[in-house]
Amino acid sequence: MKKLIKSLPALGLALAATMAFAFNMPSNQEEYAIHPENGNWIPLSGLVEGRDYQCDDEGDCTYDAPNGNVIKTGTFLLME
DSSP states (O other), X not given: OHHHHHHHHHHHHHHHHHHHHHTOOOSSOOXXXXXXTTOOEEEOTTOOXXXXXXXXXXXXXXXXXXXXXXXXXXXXXXXX
């Protein structure tokens, strides 16, 4: 029993480190959008919202990657 009690701080530290890594979100997230005409994924790196594209009205506008997690809502409009 004493052995278990002495190892609790180490177990707590390991649990805290595991939780910190599990819930850590990446700070530089890649954004993608679906091209309104052909449906292909467009990487938005290098494009500026308001100048190169807009998110208007309702719907899903930008995604974190082609796996489908929505970052911004709105209709994606590409300004060419």
